[in-house]
Amino acid sequence: MSAADRERLFLENAAIAAAGTHAVWGAGELLAALRRVVATDSPVYCPGVTELEKAAAALFPVRAADYAAAAVTVEEVFGAVAETGTLVCSSEGGRAVQAGLLPSHHVAIVRRERIFGTLDDLFAAVAGAPPTNLTLVTGPSRTADIELTLAIGVHGPERLDIILV
Amino acid sequence: MSHEQTSLAFRENSVRALKDSALRAAMKQAADTFGTKRADAFAPVADLEGLRDRASAIREDVLANLPTYVDRFAAAADRAGAVVHRANDAAAAREIIRKILADRGARLIVKGKSMVSEEVDLNSHLEAAGMEVVETDLGEYIIQMEGETPSHIIVPAIHKNRRQVGRLFADRLGVPYSDDPQVLTKIARTALREKFLSADAGISGANFAAADTGSLVLFTNEGNGRMVTTVPPLHVAILSIEKMLPSLADLPAFIRLLPRSATGQPITSYVSVVTGPRKTGDATGAKELHIVLLDNGRTEILAGESRDILKCIRCGACMNVCPVYRTVGGHSYGWTYPGPMGLILTTLLTGMAKSHPLVDASTVCGACVEVCPVRVPLVDLILQLRHRKVREGFSDAATMRGMALFGKAAASPALFALGQRLAGAFWPLVRAFGGKDVAGRMPTPAKTPLRRRLP
Numbered sequence: 001m002s003a004a005d006r007e008r009l010f011l012e013n014a015a016i017a018a019a020g021t022h023a024v025w026g027a028g029e030l031l032a033a034l035r036r037v038v039a040t041d042s043p044v045y046c047p048g049v050t051e052l053e054k055a056a057a058a059l060f061p062v063r064a065a066d067y068a069a070a071a072v073t074v075e076e077v078f079g080a081v082a083e084t085g086t087l088v089c090s091s092e093g094g095r096a097v098q099a100g101l102l103p104s105h106h107v108a109i110v111r112r113e114r115i116f117g118t119l120d121d122l123f124a125a126v127a128g129a130p131p132t133n134l135t136l137v138t139g140p141s142r143t144a145d146i147e148l149t150l151a152i153g154v155h156g157p158e159r160l161d162i163i164l165v
Numbered sequence: 166m167s168h169e170q171t172s173l174a175f176r177e178n179s180v181r182a183l184k185d186s187a188l189r190a191a192m193k194q195a196a197d198t199f200g201t202k203r204a205d206a207f208a209p210v211a212d213l214e215g216l217r218d219r220a221s222a223i224r225e226d227v228l229a230n231l232p233t234y235v236d237r238f239a240a241a242a243d244r245a246g247a248v249v250h251r252a253n254d255a256a257a258a259r260e261i262i263r264k265i266l267a268d269r270g271a272r273l274i275v276k277g278k279s280m281v282s283e284e285v286d287l288n289s290h291l292e293a294a295g296m297e298v299v300e301t302d303l304g305e306y307i308i309q310m311e312g313e314t315p316s317h318i319i320v321p322a323i324h325k326n327r328r329q330v331g332r333l334f335a336d337r338l339g340v341p342y343s344d345d346p347q348v349l350t351k352i353a354r355t356a357l358r359e360k361f362l363s364a365d366a367g368i369s370g371a372n373f374a375a376a377d378t379g380s381l382v383l384f385t386n387e388g389n390g391r392m393v394t395t396v397p398p399l400h401v402a403i404l405s406i407e408k409m410l411p412s413l414a415d416l417p418a419f420i421r422l423l424p425r426s427a428t429g430q431p432i433t434s435y436v437s438v439v440t441g442p443r444k445t446g447d448a449t450g451a452k453e454l455h456i457v458l459l460d461n462g463r464t465e466i467l468a469g470e471s472r473d474i475l476k477c478i479r480c481g482a483c484m485n486v487c488p489v490y491r492t493v494g495g496h497s498y499g500w501t502y503p504g505p506m507g508l509i510l511t512t513l514l515t516g517m518a519k520s521h522p523l524v525d526a527s528t529v530c531g532a533c534v535e536v537c538p539v540r541v542p543l544v545d546l547i548l549q550l551r552h553r554k555v556r557e558g559f560s561d562a563a564t565m566r567g568m569a570l571f572g573k574a575a576a577s578p579a580l581f582a583l584g585q586r587l588a589g590a591f592w593p594l595v596r597a598f599g600g601k602d603v604a605g606r607m608p609t610p611a612k613t614p615l616r617r618r619l620p
Contacts, residue, residue, distance in 0.1 A: 017432075091447055091449035091450065094447060097391075097449040098395045101388055101391050102396075118417070119417035119420055122417075123413060127377075127378065127412065130438055131440065132440055133394075133438070133439055134440075135436070136420075137434065137435060138431075138434055141387055142386050143303045143386055144428065145307070145387075146304075146327050147327050148199075148320065152347070153350070154353070154354055154388060154389070155301065155357065155361070155387050155389045155392055156391065
């Protein structure tokens, strides 16, 4: 699978899973996309660790110190899987994976070169020495426990946006 | 709340279920929805049969070497910092978990969906020890509030309609009545969020356990599985020993098969791979992770003729297509696991004496075999159990006499022909004296038997 195919397939499958998808180039476009996606007056949690997170953090006047108190988490994640439109969140490097779980809006930044083609490609890369927590995220939190009717936003985010950089 | 097994009353349970029009409507809708969703989800999968073969072979390898994989998993989980406990039976599992929680003074426990915890009746034991146990899967939350057990292994409250849930929430939570699933879901979100944040411990099950890395794998949609495994300081996982996969690298095949078979999704919203507790430098994970590996009769099943049932990955596809399950619902089976996989597992785990009517709860039509993603020979296993039921003397005397008579007649063309003539001759009498019940259920004998109409 070529890089262009991986990107196209990832965006397509993520959209089917009801994630918002935004493909941008460079830090400038990333900030523009974040302005469109995030309500800047809401308390935002952004770890501000990676280069892209540092660039993003400058945008938000109201920073939540703790993800449990945030309405939005903006973070760069470990990678993505094209086959299923999945984000890969890893606890490696002291990342709080639950930061993408508690707030009702999760904005995940993914670098293009971090898209794995298939689940096999991902697990070939991580299965040898998995981190404490590896979570695959595909779309927002959902349930069909009442009459098999889809409802969004049970315990995790009701809104998931993916910005591909 | 403790729940007694009522599998011996399968017939009475079913009769009651058939009179419950809300249940029948719910089951009908569920059957229709599941059928199309599953088919749609598998349509784009290339080489589905090859995928099922591979998954089936992996599960067979697990069973062929189960003690090795369990030991390997325990060693790897231990290296990752988890404490592994072995529970030989349900009582041992309950006591191990109670003690872990009590020793740490845990009072409020949030729980993710776990059929194994239902199997060992964990909640009632912890509640008796003074702990508050809160089910956090929406379906489990609903039935816990109602004091019921799951009627489906994937969708526990499938027997309830939105109006029943709306009235329950209004009564018990003091919220305005609504029958909108989205509104009801939000009510549960709010009620449960504070429980997650203040819980002393989380209890989860696991869909799989990777023997090479000691990882637990959980498939969830709501996010409660992620909550119970990462938010409280203590995480206790309970799983039965056959949930092993040889390697974490085997997982992709099961990600492709399990959610599609269960709910018709290409993947669940979340797949969590948890390897040990929080380590130095980590910001995720419970500070302490305890893993309870439950045998509860599996080693014995593994040594017997029904071992293939242990290949089952608990997707629920077999019950969704089963004409018996779809008619009588999950509670009629009277124990933790309903449907084709459930009746087999129930009979094996609880014993023929407590469950023998279940082995007849199948038309052996084979729809379950057709959808099983890991090729469990469900019909063969059910037929084996029927043989066992007869061998062990659990068939009632009238059935045995009738079948013996039929066996003799079927082996002799002359006797068979006589039987057919007698049936035809006495049919008006049966109609007249047997009552509507008998006549309605028995087909009227043909004037000319098929045997004579064939060339």
